[in-house]
Amino acid sequence: MKKADIFEFYRRLAEHDPAPETELQWTNPYTLLVAVALSAQATDIGVNKATRRLFAEVDTPAAMLALGEAGLKAHIKTIGLFNTKARNVIAAAQMLVDRHGGVVPEDRAALEALPGVGRKTANVVLNVAFGHETIAVDTHIFRVANRTGLAPGKDVRTVEDKLEKVTPQPFRSHAHHWLILHGRYICKARKPECWRCPVADLCRFRPQTPPPAAAKV
Structure with missing residues (x-):
């Protein structure tokens, strides 16, 4: 062209x-990160349905750790690959608490170091949450x-x-x-x-x- x-x-x-805006529902960079990670091989509609109640209860990595893997699975069991995704979300929450003070980093390398976060997820978070010109x-x-x-x-x-x-x-x-x-x-x-x-x-x-x-x- x-x-x-x-x-x-x-x-x-x-x-x-x-x-234009993302069709995933989120309230802060952390809930966006979780929503995008959960959306792999799943529809935005399905993710939103599962996270509506989750994000009313959990909106920080510390709160996610308090919920625990079993509690998270109960919320996202309708999403494909929910067992693996729950494990990664909990591991990522722990890393965010341990390495970043519970704050989602505005840095590609740091984002991609999180369990379950690849280049595509990092690009979405950088673009939507932080305004970077990523695709x-x-x-x-x-x-x-x-x-x-x-x-x-x-x-x-x-x-x-x-x-x-x-x-x-x-x-x-x-x-x-x-x-x-x-x-x-x-x-x-x-x-x-x-x-x-x-x-x-x-x-x-x-x-x-x-x-x-x-x-x-």
Whole structure:
């Protein structure tokens, strides 16, 4: 995708949704960290349902340790891989208390050192909680970047690096949210809804999906 088209691509997404936000529910950097860690291989809706009562009770690493692994499992048992996730959340809480005074660090290396926290989770926390211009490449963003030609790559790190390179100001702060929401609701995996896509004319995906009525003819 050409430089001018990339700018126009983001401009249209921004016009459609000027202030995009994560769909995960959180109250502070710690609850965001937990929510993002729990969202791996799970839907935001499912995570929000499980954490609504959890975060009313727990919003600090110390409170999480007081709840304990068994108590945490009782809250998140509807989420996939909840046993492993509970173990990692408790271990991360302990590390936050021991090494960071119970405060979520605004540092990539320190975040990625926490159990259950990879590059994608660290990117989300840095972007959403601290305002860093990071792009966390999940399955939706990976698909959009490749399908549209915005930033094609064979793996998530390649796509992330390309997006970091081609995404212009003033779109860098919200790029992560625009791309993930576009992939979640319009540029869907099985059948992209090209007929209502605001950037369809800029996209290299072919053949583009016709409107439902036209498809029945």
